[in-house]
Amino acid sequence: MKPVYAVLGSRCTFTVEAARCYWGDGVDLLGLxxxxxxxxxxxxxxxxxGMVPVxxxxxGRIPETEAGLREFPVVVAGEICLTIQHCLLSTKPLAIDRVNLxxxxxxxxxxxxxxxxxxxxWVTLVAVANTELAIQMARHAGENSAAVGSALAADIYGMHVIAKGIQDSDSNVTRFVHIKPREPQ
Known part of the structure; x- marks a missing residue:
């Protein structure tokens, strides 16, 4: 039986990608x-x-992860850094000046x-818990909505890439940490 690790998202978040690079294919991922x-x-x-972005x-630092590291009885067992490239995604080909959400x-x-x-x-930005949820919401919000996610997410969800490499730096790197329960003392 394969070990199971908890991750943010289920199929195409950067956390899932980091987990696959870190643990390989010999594990199952529980997407949350x-x-x-x-x-x-x-x-x-x-x-x-589990695997979380830190x-x-x-x-900078991810506030939800910092809070989790303080509040939960876990230890950091390892880490991995991943270069991140963001894309602007829509459900159909869309001129960038038509995007409003x-x-x-x-x-x-x-x-x-x-x-x-x-x-x-001019756009309204709506913050959600993860990029997969963002894509799902953009798919249901109307033809002038978009999401920011990965090129892999575009492939998996059948989205169109309106713009690629929209992060502020080409050297955009996120550090992810492997967390596990703290051993009882």
């Missing part, structure tokens, strides 16, 4: 909707551990601040 849910799963459900080179994580918006300010200053 939020970082606090990953921590809860690690300490309460008997999974082997810091980004553009946007964009969904993604607050942390992702912070990583794409310059692009959003220069190319989409």
């Amino acid at each position: 909707k939020s970082i606090p849910e990953v921590f809860e799963s690690v300490v309460q459900s008997g999974v082997s551990g 810091e980004n080179s553009i946007a 964009v969904f993604s994580q607050a942390q992702v918006f912070a990583q794409c601040r310059r692009f959003l300010r220069e190319h989409l200053p």
